[in-house]
Amino acid sequence: MFYLRFLWAQFKVMPGKFIVVIVLPWILVSILKMLPILSEKIGHSFSAKHPASYVNLVCSDDELAKFLKMKVQALPLIGKIEEYAIANIQNTINKTLSDLEIDSVHSDDLKKMVGLKIFFDQKVSEKEFELIKGHLGRLTMSMGPQSAPAQGAREIIWGPFVQSQRSQTYVDYLDWAIYGVVFSLLYLVWLLNFLSVKHLLVRSIYLIERYQRRLRVYPKVMLIFISLNLFVGSRLINKNIISSDLLHMRSEFMPILFYLAFMFCTTLATLELQRPWKKA
């Protein structure tokens, strides 16, 4: 009770700054949650400039495409696999076939075709690509004629293998880099606000320890302060002021991680600053 009253007394001294310090991290975390969208956009433009190794292939039907996608995902060296959106199948396949100078495909067959774009996780040599290609060919054969569509046999049309020095993991690194930069900037903003509150708290705690028979006031106040922060955050979530996804680890864990990093770094920083004030 004493510590709550103490914090309330400190809050009354500079209420605005306290509110900013308590609420800002949650708002910042909400902003962080929007970063994947930004990251994806930047990632796409980055990929457009520096493409990864990939290959396009066109499957004769959706069933084959799904089967191959499942099998290919289990292979080593494979990054992500993009399946062309249903709405874009016609245009994409037309473009691919046009690139391959194939004009003799029947329009009904064309509508059934599904395009796959397979990205390679690492640099893949021509030989390795041929092995993958052969494996997929055998898999296509293994599906058997009994399940084949009536119009014709199942087949794959391969596009050219595009080789690049850059691996797909660069995109992931980019995600982290963007998170890192944004986190650093937001952390700095928060820290600047926190420092003035901290200054008041440290001074008052020091005086409490000097003029009352109490020990280890600082860690206790910090613990209550962080608990209060989490409580206020959860209230904000309940009132839908900030995203409720924050509570679920199934959403990106990075905002949570960075929030904890906020608290941890700041606690460490303030402990370090408090050290000279400690009694001998």
Place this chain on the structure above:
Amino acid sequence: MIKDQSFASLGAHHSRARFFGQEQGQLAASPVLLELVNVSHSYGKIDALKGINLQIRGSEFIFLTGASGAGKSTLLNIISGELRPTFGNIVNGRENLFVTQVFQDLKLIENVSVLDNLRMANDPTIYRSDREFMNVLIEMGKVFGVYDAFNRRINSLNGGLKQKVAIMRALLPGPNLLVADEPTSSLDFESAKKLFDVLTYYNSKRTVSIVWASHNRELVRKFSGKMIHLEKGLLVHSGHACFI
């Protein structure tokens, strides 16, 4: 280095002590609160204190004198536990010894009221309720002449009032030992004398030991009790004021 001479001087000056409300033999009977044994402290290559031996007893009023840079503040900070000496030992004479300090820079929170500053000293081991604390606070506020300024912010007070608030804050938690670093530097002689009388009252009636560092020669001249004089980090005089 001169050893603590309080016992040697006591017998010869008991009449003066009685005049100031201290019974003969009272000092000798008081237990040792704190003992500094061969304490030295240096800031880098500069020696601030050299081989200090000192005993502080219960209900003792000690005046600490010395020129600027003699090591007074360092000694006070070591006594209060603010500084750890680079050499020597500090022996606590009693369990849970509680020392408060009136800092030279006062360390008051400027943008809050006098009352909020004084509430920092609301020690629950001394005061069972806020009401009890407030009663003592109001009484003390009237004695110190601060009562009317309770709701004023510290930054609106003059230097003398600030010093009184700092002294009140140090007295409120009922310390065993109060260490004051030039607490009357902003006060005229009359005000300083009044404050000194109040502290003497607390010293004798509330058995608070006090170590008071001061430059105020007139005040020191009026003083009767134990006196310590420092010069360049050395304790050169220690004993009863009249004896010195």
